[in-house]
Amino acid sequence: AQSVAQPEDQVNVAEGNPLTVKCTYSVSGNPYLFWYVQYPNRGLQFLLKYITGDNLVKGSYGFEAEFNKSQTSFHLKKPSALVSDSALYFCAVRERSGGATNKLIFGTGTLLAVQP
Amino acid sequence: DTAVSQTPKYLVTQMGNDKSIKCEQNLGHDTMYWYKQDSKKFLKIMFSYNNKELIINETVPNRFSPKSPDKAHLNLHINSLELGDSAVYFCASSSSGGSYEQYFGPGTRLTVT
Numbered sequence: 097a098q099s100v101a102q103p104e105d106q107v108n109v110a111e112g113n114p115l116t117v118k119c120t121y122s123v124s125g126n127p128y129l130f131w132y133v134q135y136p137n138r139g140l141q142f143l144l145k146y147i148t149g150d151n152l153v154k155g156s157y158g159f160e161a162e163f164n165k166s167q168t169s170f171h172l173k174k175p176s177a178l179v180s181d182s183a184l185y186f187c188a189v190r191e192r193s194g195g196a197t198n199k200l201i202f203g204t205g206t207l208l209a210v211q212p
Numbered sequence: 213d214t215a216v217s218q219t220p221k222y223l224v225t226q227m228g229n230d231k232s233i234k235c236e237q238n239l240g241h242d243t244m245y246w247y248k249q250d251s252k253k254f255l256k257i258m259f260s261y262n263n264k265e266l267i268i269n270e271t272v273p274n275r276f277s278p279k280s281p282d283k284a285h286l287n288l289h290i291n292s293l294e295l296g297d298s299a300v301y302f303c304a305s306s307s308s309g310g311s312y313e314q315y316f317g318p319g320t321r322l323t324v325t
Contacts, residue, residue: 141316199260200257
C-alpha cells in the first residue's frame with residue numbers, strides 16, 4: 097500500500113533562515129507526490145507536485161521540493177523563511193490504482209513555526 | 213471568484229439530526245471529493261465522483277450519502293449525526309486530464325453536541 101510519512105510534528109525556524117519539512121514515501125512504481133499548505137481555519141492550498149522530470153520542483157510562495165528516488169524522499173524547502181510561512185504542511189502521494197480515481201494519501205502534517 | 217466553495221462554513225447541531233453540506237466548483241473540473249479532517253488534523257478521503265459517477269467510496273458509515281447533481285456540485289448528507297462526526301469536512305476538485313492536483317474548499321466545521 098502507498099503511504100507517506102512526515103517524521104516531524106513540528107519544525108521551528110528563525111525568520112530568514114532556510115527551512116526544510118521532511119517527507120518520505122512508500123509506493124510501488126514511480127510516485128506522484130504533492131505538497132499542500134493549510135493556514136489556520138482555511139482549506140488546503142496546493143504548493144507543488146512531482147510527476148516526472150527534473151528532481152527539483154519549484155512551487156508557489158518561493159517553495160521548492162527535491163525528489164530523491166534513492167532515499168524515497170520529497171522534502172519541502174525554502175531558502176529564507178518568513179513569519180507568514182507559519183502553517184501546517186502536508187505531503188501527499190497519489191495512489192496508483194488506475195482508472196479515473198485520483199486518490200491522494202496524505203501524511204500526518206508538519207506544523208511549521210517561523211519565529212521573528 | 214471562489215474556485216471551490218462550501219456552505220455552510222460552520223454547522224452546529226445535536227445528535228440524531230440530519231444535515232447537509234454543499235460544495236460547488238467553478239474550475240471546470242470533472243472530479244470532486246469529500247475529505248474529513250479530524251481533531252488531530254488527519255485528512256482522509258471519504259468519497260469521489262467523476263462526471264457524476266461515484267468512483268471512490270471509502271469505509272464510511274452508510275449514514276453518509278454523497279450526491280452529485282452535475283459535475284460542478286457535490287453534496288454530502290449525513291443522517292443520524294453522532295458525536296464522532298464532529299470534524300472539518302473539505303470538498304475538493306480536480307481534472308482527470310492528467311494534472312492530478314486537487315483544489316480544496318475552505319471547509320465546513322461540523323460540531324455535534
